[in-house]
Structure formats: structure tokens, C-alpha cells
Amino acid sequence: MIQEREGRGIPFRAMVPNAITALALCFGLTGVRFAITDEWQWALGFIVFAGVLDGLDGRIARLLRAQSKFGAELDSLADNIAFGTAPALVLFLWALRDAPRVGWIAALAYAVCMALRLARFNARIDNTEQPHKSAGFNTGVPAPAGAGLVFVPIYLWLITGNELFQHWPLVTGWTFFIAALMISSLPTYSWSSMRIRREWRLLALVAVALLGAALMVAPWPTLLAVSGLYLAMLPFSLASYGRVKRRRAASV
Template sequence: MDDLFPPFAPDPNDRPRRFRPVPFRIIAPNMITLLALCLGLTAIRLAFEDRFEPAVIFVVVAAALDGVDGRVARLLKGTSRFGAELDSLADFVNFGCAPALILYSFTLHNLKSVGWIVALVFAIAMCLRLARFNAMLDDPNRPEWKKDYFVGMPAPAGALTGMLPLYLHFLGLPFDSWGTPVILVYVLMIALLVISTVPTFSGKTWGKGVPRDLVVPIFLVVVVGFGLVISFPFEALAAISVGYLVAIPFGAMQYRKRLKREDARSDEAPAALD
């Protein structure tokens, strides 16, 4: 038995393992992501309390923070695998679970089980979209120009456009008995756009270089846009949502044109070698 269970004596030369301190540049982006996650979870609570206006605002602010954390990480050179995984999990809560539960509490509950199924479809569509996005990041054969486009509607845009009925309700549009079925169909449409392969503008590669004569006009546009969002938040959100939906076909057409040019160059290259 002594051979099976030999006595163990700790090595007196072993020293306790010391972990290196984590740089703040890596912690800062994750703190922003966690703050956005707290906002998304609080939005769910507010929805159950029928406080829909602050719930929507919290999701909008979470979307704004989602656009900031990645840029902060790249600016500080603090990107990490942990941060990428945390960001995906936070996105699922903020843009999948929170909008689905807000919409269910707002009106989809009137359709009982059917409304709950639609809320599930919306949330699961966001989950599938985020999983596909993470998988495509590891594709080494993806052309550089395709980074200008998302495959399907991105999660933050899906969440913000999905809550368009709430913006209209806050602006005074009444939703009577006919409103709930229309909202159900609209939410399903957004869910399908999220998991579709329709190319949409990314915007991540914009702003690498700005012509000098456009600097001042851009400043003015940003200031005016910020003032409109602060003064007329739901009017601005409704206009942005409608404008984004209208722009989707134009983004898809531009993508197809660039894809045709890429295919033409690929066909010309072998011909030139022959």
C-alpha cells in the first residue's frame, strides 16, 4: 500500500507563485464593457417595472459604450482574449436579452406564448449572429475590403432598430389592438436581418484619413447631432433607425459592385499570366 500511496512531503525550496500585475491599459476596456453590461441588466429590471423610457436609454448608452471599448483597447494596446470573450457575452445580454425582454414586457406579452416565442427568436438570433462574427474573425482568407461590411445586421444596430416601436410610442403613436401583431412581424424581420447574410456598412475602417477642408464641417455635424440626440432623443433614435433600415439595400448594392470588381480582377490575373 505504501507503493500505491507514497507519502508526500512538500519541497522546502518551492516558493509561492507570484502573478505579475495586470497593466491598467488592459483593465480599462474591460471596465467599460462591464459598465455596459450593468446598464443592460438594469434595463431588464426597469422593463419589468414598466419604466420603458429609462430602459431604452440604458440600452442605447450600452450600445454607445460597446462602440467605445474596442477602440479604447486598440488605442491603449490593451486587447486580450479575455476582453474579446467578455465583450461577446455582454453584447448578448445588452442587445439580445435586454431588447427582447423590453419588447415582451411592452406589448408582446399580449400575445402570450406566441409573443414569448418571438422574443426568444430575437434573443437567439443575436446569439447566433455574435457566434458567427467571432468565427469569421479567424478567417485568414477574407479580403481586406470586406472588413468595410458586416455579414447581416450587427447586434447593436439590431437592438436599436428593433426598439423602433418603443420610440414611436414615446412620441405619441398609439398602439391599439392592431399594433401588437405589427410589432411582432417587425421584430421577426429584424431578427431575420440579424442572422442573414445581407452585407451592411461596417464603418470600422472609416476615419483613417480626413481631408483638411472637411475637419470643421465634421465638427459642426457632430455638435449638431449631439444636440439633437440630447434635446430630442426619441425623435433622433426613430430617424436614425429608419435611416439605417433604408440604407441597407444601398450597402448591399455597393458590396455586390465591389465583389464583381474583385471577381473581374481575379479573372484577369490568370489571363495576364497566360
């Protein structure tokens, strides 16, 4: 943990994770800039890349031993803007403005639920008793995953060109659904809960490389497939956590 020494400042390595977090915030807001000019592929691309940066900053902070309370607060604020405010505005500009009242309510609901989810996470961060976290699970859908999922109608529209997926009642219902998942108490898989057998690690590396190639060659079908896989895993994460709870109860 980095602590500032009076009169000496902080080491440069402590700034690297915070700089990446700030970049993620900038990329998220830049997505809104492209949405204003109806450049939807760029809008989604910038927010997706913000998610990539968000996945790196914490790991780099731990690698450099540069974790700090300031960094944690900055990360939460950046997540709220890049994965809450920015997607809400993109969705409104893309489809929800066709129903200005209901559409704006849906956009607000998504943004507010993102803020509530992050506030809940921050409020519990120092709690010693966190059943989901201690078992390697998240509580509800995480911020970057929520942003990726709420864009599913846009992925479908970009792939097919079918205007049905831009119809505001469908987008409104989907937005409310993802907002509810984010603030739910549903246990969802986290990176710490995933284990790869030693003999499968090379295959896992190949799979990651293929995923990266697919994202570059066919980003929207790939993101749609990843989103579908994530949603399909939710019942399995609930069942897995149930088994963990039963094992814990049996060992008491």
C-alpha cells in the same frame, strides 16, 4: 496585444476596456429593471447608453494597446445580454406579453438570433478569408444596431402616444424582421468602410455634435430618424459590396 506575465499580473490599462464592457452589460440589464416597473423611457435610455459604451470599449482597447482574447470574449457575452436578452425582455414586457405564446416566441427568436449572430462572428474571427470584413463590411446587422432597430415601435409609441404601435401583431412581425436581418448574410456598412474627405471633416464634426445635441433634446425622434436612415442605407450597402466584388473579380 496584452499578455499576462507569470507572477507579475497585467497592467492596469488592460482593465479599462474590460471595465467599460462590464458597465455596458450592467446598463443593458438595468434597462430590464426599469421595464419591469413600466418606466419605458429609462429602459430604452439605459440600453441605448450601453450601445454607446459598446462603441467605445474596442476603440479604447486599441488606443491603449490593451486588446486581449479575454476582452473579446467578454465583449461578445456582454453584447448578447445587453443587446439580445435585455431588448427581448423589454419588448415582451411592453407589448408581446399580450400574446403570451406568440409574443414569447418572437422574443426568443430575437434573443436566439442575436446569440447566433455573435457565435458566427466569433467562429470567423480568426479566418483569413472573410469577404465582407476584408472589404470593410459587416455580415448582417450588428448587435447594437439590431437593438436600436427592434425598438422602433417603442420610439413611435413614445413620440405619438398611439396605442397602434403597441399592438402585439405589429411588434411581433417587426421583431421577427429584425431578428432575420441580424443573422442574414446581407453586407452592411461598418465604420471601417466609411471614408470622409479631408475637406469635409469639420462638417462631419459639426454633424456629430448636432446629433449628440438632438439625442439629449429629442432622443426618440432622433433615434427613429437614425434607425430609418440605417434601414434606408441597406440597399446602398448591398450595391456597394456588389461593386467591390466586381472589381475584385476583374482584377483576378
